[in-house]
Amino acid sequence: VTPLAGDNNMANNALQHCFVTVNSFDPNAKEVQPAGPIPPNQEWLTYTVHFQNTGNAPAQNIYVLDTLNQNLIVSSFTLLAASHENFTQVFGNVVRFNFPNINLPDSTNDEPNSHGWVQYKVRVAQGLPNGTSITNTAYNFFDFNPPVATNTTVTDVLFTVSTQTLENKLEFSLYPNPAHASATVAWVLKANAKVSITIHNALGQEVMPAIAADYETGPHQFTFSTLPLPSGIYYLNVKADGYSTTRKLVKM
Numbered sequence: 747v748t749p750l751a752g753d754n755n756m757a758n759n760a761l762q763h764c765f766v767t768v769n770s771f772d773p774n775a776k777e778v779q780p781a782g783p784i785p786p787n788q789e790w791l792t793y794t795v796h797f798q799n800t801g802n803a804p805a806q807n808i809y810v811l812d813t814l815n816q817n818l819i820v821s822s823f824t825l826l827a828a829s830h831e832n833f834t835q836v837f838g839n840v841v842r843f844n845f846p847n848i849n850l851p852d853s854t855n856d857e858p859n860s861h862g863w864v865q866y867k868v869r870v871a872q873g874l875p876n877g878t879s880i881t882n883t884a885y886n887f888f889d890f891n892p893p894v895a896t897n898t899t900v901t902d903v904l905f906t907v908s909t910q911t912l913e914n915k916l917e918f919s920l921y922p923n924p925a926h927a928s929a930t931v932a933w934v935l936k937a938n939a940k941v942s943i944t945i946h947n948a949l950g951q952e953v954m955p956a957i958a959a960d961y962e963t964g965p966h967q968f969t970f971s972t973l974p975l976p977s978g979i980y981y982l983n984v985k986a987d988g989y990s991t992t993r994k995l996v997k998m
Contacts, residue, residue, distance in 0.1 A: 773798030773853075773861065776884050776896040783904040783990075786874055791818070791901060792826070792867040795843070797886040797894075798853060799860045805850045805888040810843040810864060812884040817903075822869035829862040841866070850888075870903075877990060878903040881950040898949045900981070904990055918984050924996035925972045931982065932967040939986040943968060945995070946981045953980065972997050 750756055779792045795812060799805040814820050820839050828843070830850075835842045843864045853860040870880070880901040885893040918933035931943055942958035953975060957968060972995075980995040 773800060774886050774894045774896050776882065776899050778882070778899040778901055783902045783992075784870070786876070786903050787872070788870050788903075790822075790867045790869055791880070792865065793882060793899070794863055794865040795884045795886070795896060796861065796863045797888075798862070799850045799888060800853045801888065801891070802852050802854050804852060806847065807889055808845040808848050808850060808862070809887050810845075810884055811887070811893070812841045812843070812882065814839040814841065814868060815880045815882055817871045817874055817878060817880045819869040819871055822867075824867050826865045826867055828864040832864065874903045876904060877985070879950050883949070900946075900948075900950050902990070902992070918991070918993075920982060920993050920995060923993075924998045926998045927973055928969055928971050929995060930967055930969040931984065932965065933984065934965045935961055935963050935986070938962050941966075942985045944983050945970075946983065948979055948981075 750759070753759065773796060775796045777794050777796075779794075780788070784791075793812070795810050797808065797810065799808075814823070816839070818839075820836065823836060823841060825834050830845050830848050832843055832845045835844065845862065848862070850862060851859045880903070881898050883898040884896045886896070887893050918931060920929060920931055922929065933941065935941070938960070940958065940960050942956055944952055944956040945954040947953050954970060975997045977997050980997060981992050982995050983990060983992045
């Protein structure tokens with residue numbers, strides 16, 4: 747932001763906005779930073795909600811509804827930045843980002859200017875149990891059209907465990923991936939341990955019965971049918987004596 751003359755605070759004159767891009771990009775999406783598991787003493791999570799007018803005419807009014815997870819401290823909500831002028835309302839744990847008279851162009855006639863976003867941060871409740879999942883989904887409303895749901899972000903709270911320690915406990919593989927009719931989890935234990943396996947969808951919902959049992963040192967495997975699962979992306983989580991690791995599973 748310029749000019750600098752007469753500016754009482756030059757520290758807020760620049761904004762750097764970064765996005766993590768993986769493969770194709772959903773124009774109505776939500777992301778969280780830091781990505782991946784967080785330690786139990788993580789103080790803040792930063793969320794960015796993206797939206798795009800994929801209709802065939804400009805969107806006059808847009809608003810975004812975002813329900814904050816119960817493991818986030820609503821009173822700490824802080825709006826950081828947005829692509830367009832807006833005003834924000836907080837009702838309980840529901841945040842509404844309003845973009846009145848935004849007149850956002852449609853992607854057919856003006857794709858580069860058909861995008862928008864809003865970013866905020868919020869504190870994480872402290873003392874959460876190991877393995878707690880913090881999920882969040884936003885809904886984008888374009889004029890009087892039905893809402894467009896974003897993906898669901900999933901942030902797992904995990905105690906800090908060095909890679910060396912985790913590898914000493916558990917090594918596992920998942921194949922085939924992508925899977926069609928079935929998939930196999932194979933693991934090798936370097937010490938006796940209680941192992942549990944769960945599979946969740948993008949909403950964080952458990953979609954297949956979990957297995958949990960005590961296993962001895964050595965190789966083991968578990969094959970399960972993926973036929974009941976609709977095509978999409980799932981997350982397979984393996985835990986061994988409190989240590990946890992997750993792999994993405996693609997169902998074709």
